[in-house]
Amino acid sequence: MAQKRHALKLPMIEIQQLTKVFDTRPAVDQVTFTVRPGEVLGFLGPNGAGKSTTMKMLTGFLPPTSGGARICGHEVTEDPIAAQRCIGYLPEGAPLYPDMTPASLLQFVSQARSMERAHARQRTDEVVALVGIESVMKQRIDTLSKGFKRRVGLAAAILHDPQVLILDEPTDGLDPNQKEEVRKLIRSMAQDKVIVLSTHILEEVEAVCTRAIIISEGRVLFDGTPAELRARSTTHGAVALHLAGTQADAASKALNGLAEVERVEVLAGDPDEDLVRLRAYGAGEAPLLQPITDLARNKNWDVRHLSVERGSLDEVFRTITTQTGAQK
Amino acid sequence: MSLALHNTRCVFKRELQGYFATPVAYVFLVIYLILAGVFTWYLGGLYEQDQADLTPFFSFQPWLFLALIPALAMRLWAEERHSGTIELLLTLPISPGQAVLGKFLAAWLFVGVALALTVGEWITVAWLGGPDHGVIATSYLGTLLLAGAFLAIGACLSALTRNQVVAFVLSISIGFLFILSGYPAVLEFAEAVLPEFLVGAVQQMSFLTHFNGMVRGVIDARDVVFFLSLIGVFLYANTVIIDSKKAD
Ligand SMILES: Nc1ncnc2c1ncn2[C@@H]1O[C@H](COP(=O)(O)OP(=O)(O)O)[C@@H](O)[C@H]1O
Ligand SMILES: [Mg+2]
Numbered sequence: 001m002a003q004k005r006h007a008l009k010l011p012m013i014e015i016q017q018l019t020k021v022f023d024t025r026p027a028v029d030q031v032t033f034t035v036r037p038g039e040v041l042g043f044l045g046p047n048g049a050g051k052s053t054t055m056k057m058l059t060g061f062l063p064p065t066s067g068g069a070r071i072c073g074h075e076v077t078e079d080p081i082a083a084q085r086c087i088g089y090l091p092e093g094a095p096l097y098p099d100m101t102p103a104s105l106l107q108f109v110s111q112a113r114s115m116e117r118a119h120a121r122q123r124t125d126e127v128v129a130l131v132g133i134e135s136v137m138k139q140r141i142d143t144l145s146k147g148f149k150r151r152v153g154l155a156a157a158i159l160h161d162p163q164v165l166i167l168d169e170p171t172d173g174l175d176p177n178q179k180e181e182v183r184k185l186i187r188s189m190a191q192d193k194v195i196v197l198s199t200h201i202l203e204e205v206e207a208v209c210t211r212a213i214i215i216s217e218g219r220v221l222f223d224g225t226p227a228e229l230r231a232r233s234t235t236h237g238a239v240a241l242h243l244a245g246t247q248a249d250a251a252s253k254a255l256n257g258l259a260e261v262e263r264v265e266v267l268a269g270d271p272d273e274d275l276v277r278l279r280a281y282g283a284g285e286a287p288l289l290q291p292i293t294d295l296a297r298n299k300n301w302d303v304r305h306l307s308v309e310r311g312s313l314d315e316v317f318r319t320i321t322t323q324t325g326a327q328k
Numbered sequence: 329m330s331l332a333l334h335n336t337r338c339v340f341k342r343e344l345q346g347y348f349a350t351p352v353a354y355v356f357l358v359i360y361l362i363l364a365g366v367f368t369w370y371l372g373g374l375y376e377q378d379q380a381d382l383t384p385f386f387s388f389q390p391w392l393f394l395a396l397i398p399a400l401a402m403r404l405w406a407e408e409r410h411s412g413t414i415e416l417l418l419t420l421p422i423s424p425g426q427a428v429l430g431k432f433l434a435a436w437l438f439v440g441v442a443l444a445l446t447v448g449e450w451i452t453v454a455w456l457g458g459p460d461h462g463v464i465a466t467s468y469l470g471t472l473l474l475a476g477a478f479l480a481i482g483a484c485l486s487a488l489t490r491n492q493v494v495a496f497v498l499s500i501s502i503g504f505l506f507i508l509s510g511y512p513a514v515l516e517f518a519e520a521v522l523p524e525f526l527v528g529a530v531q532q533m534s535f536l537t538h539f540n541g542m543v544r545g546v547i548d549a550r551d552v553v554f555f556l557s558l559i560g561v562f563l564y565a566n567t568v569i570i571d572s573k574k575a576d
Contacts, residue, residue, distance in 0.1 A: 059419040061574055084421040091419070095412030097342075099349040104342075111338045112420040114331065140349075156416070 011036050012164050012194040013058065017067035020053050027053045029218035030067065040190045042209035042226070043198040046321050050218040051198040052092050055168050059089045071164055085113070088162035092169050094153030098142035102133055102152045105141065106159060113160045127155045131185065147178040154182070158189065165189065167197040171204060183208050202313040216321040233311025239288045241278045241296070242305035248276045254299060260286045275304060335422045339430025347438050356400055360442050363392055368449060381459045385449055386467045386543045390507050390535055393478045397439065398499035401482025402492040404431050405570065409490035414574060424571045428563055432483050439475045443468065463545035470542025473555035474535060478503055480562035487569040510534025
């Protein structure tokens, strides 16, 4: 049935007004979204935003205060077991039984998921190779490095080839090489699954996700593609220009004279370099690059650098997540 | 139904593996066997007795279990909470009830193994003189049921906290109440302050009342039912606790 939903591109995760109140404070506040096959959803937010709490409700670990979630068509609160069968879950920090070995842990998980013995053995070989833990299969888990533990947790999550993969901070605490490996792994599984991963690393969202949701204080503040997220940056589409042997005032006055330019910012430069660094912001949607290159040619400027800014994700993230605080 | 059985067995097997993967099991076994021996032969004065039987051995079991079983049971859920593995366990397609039962049965079997290792004492009294083997057999059965009751209490209270020491202290205290309620001093006190039907109830809740019958060689269905229902009640409470507060 899960396969069929997948083929029909039916939503694999449907969240309706999901809310969790601890004591009196909502940790997750009326969160609503759906995820369809092929999507890799990056769940972004500052610490304490409610990412883990949302994931715990999706996986049937925590009951919601109100609202609900359907995984592969199964209401989580009504039939948690059916929902859990569709899900592979890596909890935050990848908790594993310390006194087990990866081999015995994977065997336990395969049995807990009622996998047939031959199938379990074949899948174990596959995922062990995929995450690269062959060398530590017989070692106690409490003696493994953080990177290996995370990979064992991932192997346990994907062992039954789940339709829905939920990963809570899968790269947290890993070194840059390990981070890249885990991202590669996630990308390689993206075609045939729905993946939701939480992170507070913005580059990660661009590197692996097709969609980003930002939550803060339990509320969804942004839902769109990583490119749309970047486009929200104030510097997105602005043109950066570095000139040699020109006065900053004169250059910015000339740029301001262009109809397409709304304002010009003079950026601090290196005093030894004698370069003027400018950033021109567009007035509307009209392209900026063409008029600015024409102007530079007319004025005979010595252009050392010219680029269209992509915008800063950090800035957007800060702006979006601090707005709510200001409103209160 | 068979799936529930499969899941319970799956948790049971993992738990049992866990006992023997750590020194906890061996330490428990050694301490239990030494203490059982010391109590029986020195404090119980088995040598000085005229008749060869294991009465001293069995009469010390409630007190041994009172201290040792909470030590064994305190980790059952508190450790899962502490290390976060409870999230791994309960997001697998296994129900809380199956997890509770699997863990309990593994612990019970483990105590059963410890008990089986005391068979040396049985052999010794058999060699010293002709004991009543029927009485010894019913005593072992009673001891196993008593252990199950202590374990169910310990498992349930271990689910309340992530702190093993708290779980340990709670289980000893509750276990102590269940033992004490059979003592004459307590019953006299109860008679003084409680209406009569409640005095009976207090006495009925006593582990000793039900245990002593079996140690005398009498298997009364009521005693067996008492222990089994007590186990059932505490395991049910354990399940409710786990189900309602998984994440704290
Ligand atoms: N079991 C709990 N009891 C009380 N408060 C909690 C509990 N779990 C999380 N919280 C609170 O809920 C908020 C969201 O937490 P969490 O979902 O872990 O955030 P994130 O994963 O985005 O960092 C935090 O303020 C946290 O303190
Ligand atoms: Mg978190």
